[in-house]
Structures are given as structure tokens and as C-alpha cells.
Amino acid sequence: xxxxxxxxSLLIGIxxxxxxxxxxxxxxxxxxxxxxxxxxxxxxxxxxxKVLNVVVSFSALKGKKASADIEVEYxxxxxxxxxxxxxxxxxxxxxxxxxxxxxxxxxIEIVDNSELTGNFQFGLKLVNVKGANIxxxxxxxxxxxxxxxxxxxxxIVLGKYKQVDSSSQADGSTKDEKPxxxxxxRIDGNIEEVQITNVWDGGRTIIAKVDIDNNTISxxxxxxxxxxxxxGTFRAVAVAGGKLAPTEPIIGTFDxxxxxxxxxxxxxxxxADAVSADKAGNYGVYPKSVLTKQ
Numbered sequence: 001x002x003x004x005x006x007x008x009s010l011l012i013g014i015x016x017x018x019x020x021x022x023x024x025x026x027x028x029x030x031x032x033x034x035x036x037x038x039x040x041x042x043x044x045x046x047x048x049x050k051v052l053n054v055v056v057s058f059s060a061l062k063g064k065k066a067s068a069d070i071e072v073e074y075x076x077x078x079x080x081x082x083x084x085x086x087x088x089x090x091x092x093x094x095x096x097x098x099x100x101x102x103x104x105x106x107x108i109e110i111v112d113n114s115e116l117t118g119n120f121q122f123g124l125k126l127v128n129v130k131g132a133n134i135x136x137x138x139x140x141x142x143x144x145x146x147x148x149x150x151x152x153x154x155x156i157v158l159g160k161y162k163q164v165d166s167s168s169q170a171d172g173s174t175k176d177e178k179p180x181x182x183x184x185x186r187i188d189g190n191i192e193e194v195q196i197t198n199v200w201d202g203g204r205t206i207i208a209k210v211d212i213d214n215n216t217i218s219x220x221x222x223x224x225x226x227x228x229x230x231x232g233t234f235r236a237v238a239v240a241g242g243k244l245a246p247t248e249p250i251i252g253t254f255d256x257x258x259x260x261x262x263x264x265x266x267x268x269x270x271x272a273d274a275v276s277a278d279k280a281g282n283y284g285v286y287p288k289s290v291l292t293k294q
Contacts, residue, residue, distance in 0.1 A: 034060035036068055036095075036132040037140030038124070039103070046159075047112050047150040051090065054106040054124060054143065058097040058132065066097045066131030070106055073123040073142065081120035081147050086111050097131070108145075116151040118188065153191050154210050156258045157217060158184055161291040163199070168285040182291060184208075199236060200267055200284065202226035206236065209249070217260060218249035225267060232269060234283060239264040244282075252289075260291040 039055040058066055070093040074080050081087055088109040095104035106124070125142040126135055135141050152158060161182040166174040180201040184194050187207075196219070197205045206223040210216075219236060226234040238245040244266065252262035267284035 033134060034058070034064055034066065034132040035134040035137060036066055036097075036126060036129055037135070037137045038126070038143040039140070041139045041143050043143055043145045044148055045110055045145060046148050047110060049110050050112075052087075052108045052110055052145070054108060054145070055103055056095045056106065056126070057103050059102070060097075060132065063099040064097075064131060065099050066129070068095050068126045068130070068132075068135075069093060069128040070095065071125045071127045073125045075123060077121045077123060077144070079118060079120050081122040081145075083122070086120050086147060087122065087145075110147060112150065114151065116153070117149050119149055119186075120147045121145065122147075148186075152186050153212060154186065154194055156212070156256075157194060157210055157254055157260065158186055159258065160294040161260070162294060163289060163291045165200075165284065165286045165289045168287060174287055184291075200225040200234075202234070215254050217252045217254060219252070219262070219265075221245075221247050221249055224270075234267050235270050237266050237268040239266055239285075244268065252291075258293040260293075262286075262289040262291070265289070 036056065036058050039057050043052070043054065045052045056068070060066065070089075072083055083089075088111065090107040090109055093106070095106060097104060121144060123142055123144050129135050148158075161184060162179045163182045164179045165177045167177055169175055181198060183197045185197070187193055187195055193207055193209050194217075195205050196208055197203070199206055199219075202225045204225055204227075206219060206225065208217050208219045211218070219238075221238065223236055224233055225236045228234070235246075236250060238248040238250045240248060246268075250262055250265040252260050254260045264287050266282040266286065269281045269283060
């Protein structure tokens with residue numbers, strides 16, 4: 001029996017030493033790999049947003065402290081946003097981590113003006129870093145901020161949207177499909193057209209022409225909304241008189257809040273020989289789609 005107790009004691013002692021070594025190794029690992037980084041490397045902010053919160057994160061062993069200064073830079077930037085005119089820091093240009101917080105925020109006031117100036121950019125960079133030996137993950141040592149001009153003549157239809165497509169059913173009714181996110185953005189140097197990203201939730205970008213005077217938006221014909229590795233290319237196609245109108249735009253209207261309603265359209269497999277909206281080759285038949293501005 002004494003031998004058993006002796007062996008058990010030895011095993012417990014070995015286990016204790018082993019755990020202690022593992023804890024020390026983990027502590028050394030996290031101390032050696034403390035990381036400070038901008039959470040986003042590219043940020044877009046509307047000119048009328050008032051305040052932008054830029055988040056800096058810190059990855060380290062709990063209790064470890066760190067700090068860094070924030071420096072404005074313009075490397076690779078052509079249309080420069082001027083500090084004091086286009087943006088202002090609200091507080092110190094510094095982030096600090098006291099051992100309990102793993103994120104800190106740089107607050108920046110975005111100055112709105114009443115001029116059509118186009119988009120401006122500026123960069124922020126982490127400098128004078130203390131308490132972290134790795135600066136930036138995936139380019140996170142700096143971030144580029146784009147101030148989107150809200151005086152654009154097509155501003156009413158620019159922004160983030162939720163799109164709901166109403167699909168045709170076999171009994172002649174329609175069904176609202178699951179909503180998805182769509183973004184409508186300006187095209188630099190173009191005051192008549194916009195780019196729409198993620199129609200049909202396919203992640204692709206298409207072009208539409210906007211008529212401000214008549215509150216209409218027209219998705220240009222022949223544009224790809226999805227590509228499948230096996231099936232091929234899917235395009236957004238207008239429907240007119242119950243038939244596909246592949247050379248015609250998909251017409252929509254928008255209200256005074258920028259909410260958009262698209263007319264009859266289908267998602268058509270380009271290789272299919274479909275001549276009407278209910279033939280094979282159409283993978284989505286939508287008498288109406290509504291894009292609600294967020």
C-alpha cells in the first residue's frame with residue numbers, strides 16, 4: 001500500500017510540474033506575440049455621418065498593457081482630406097490598453113460641407129507603439145478612410161439597402177424571398193450612373209442609369225449577376241409583355257426617401273434558349289423587387 005501512495009504522489013508531482021511548465025510556456029508565447037492592429041484597413045464614411053469611430057484592437061495575455069500614437073498619413077492618396085477642414089480628432093491621437101480592455105477607439109469628427117467636391121481620403125498609422133512586438137495584422141498597421149461626398153446629384157439613391165425579391169409561384173401568386181444586402185455607390189466622374197453591388201445576392205457589381213427628374217432607375221441590359229462553376233453565367237433580364245426583353249433595361253422607380261421598386265425581371269441562364277418568363281432557363285422570376293434604404 002505504501003508503494004501505491006508513493007507512486008501516486010510521484011505522478012501528482014510530475015503532473016503539477018508539467019502543468020506549471022505549460023502555463024509558463026503559454027505566458028511566454030502570449031507575451032512574445034502581443035499584437036496591436038487597426039480592426040479595419042479600409043473604411044468608408046458618409047460626409048454627413050458626423051462622428052467616425054476607428055477601432056484599434058490589442059491581442060495579448062490578460063493584464064498586459066500597451067499604447068500607440070495615431071499619425072495621419074497620405075501615402076498613395078491623390079484626393080487628400082485635410083485635417084482641421086475635412087475631419088477633426090475628438091480627443092488625443094492615442095490608443096491605450098490598461099490590461100482590462102482589448103479595444104480602444106479613435107473618435108474623428110467628419111466635417112460636412114455644401115459643395116460637390118467628390119470623395120476625399122486620408123490614412124491613419126500606428127506609431128510609437130509600446131507593449132506590443134507585432135504591429136498590424138493583414139496590413140492593420142494603417143487604415144485608409146474615404147469620406148464619401150453627400151452632395152452628389154444622385155445622392156438620394158446612394159447608400160446601403162435591403163432588397164426583397166417577390167418571386168412568381170405556380171398558382172399565380174408571388175412570394176417575398178429572404179432579404180439580402182445591396183450597396184449602391186457613385187461612379188467617380190459620372191453623374192448619371194451608379195454601381196449596384198450584390199443584386200440577387202451574387203456579390204457582383206452592375207451599372208444603372210438614374211433619371212433624377214423622373215425618379216427612375218434603369219439597370220442596363222446584359223449584365224451578369226452570378227457565375228456558377230458548373231451551370232455558367234446568369235444575367236439580369238427585363239420582361240416586357242410576358243416575354244424576355246434582353247436588350248431592354250430593367251426599369252425601377254424611387255420615392256423621396258430613396259426607396260426603390262424594380263419592375264418585372266428574371267435571372268436568366270445566358271446559355272438557355274428561353275423566350276418567355278416561365279420557360280426553363282430562368283432561375284428567378286420576379287414581378288417586383290423592393291430595395292429599402294437603410
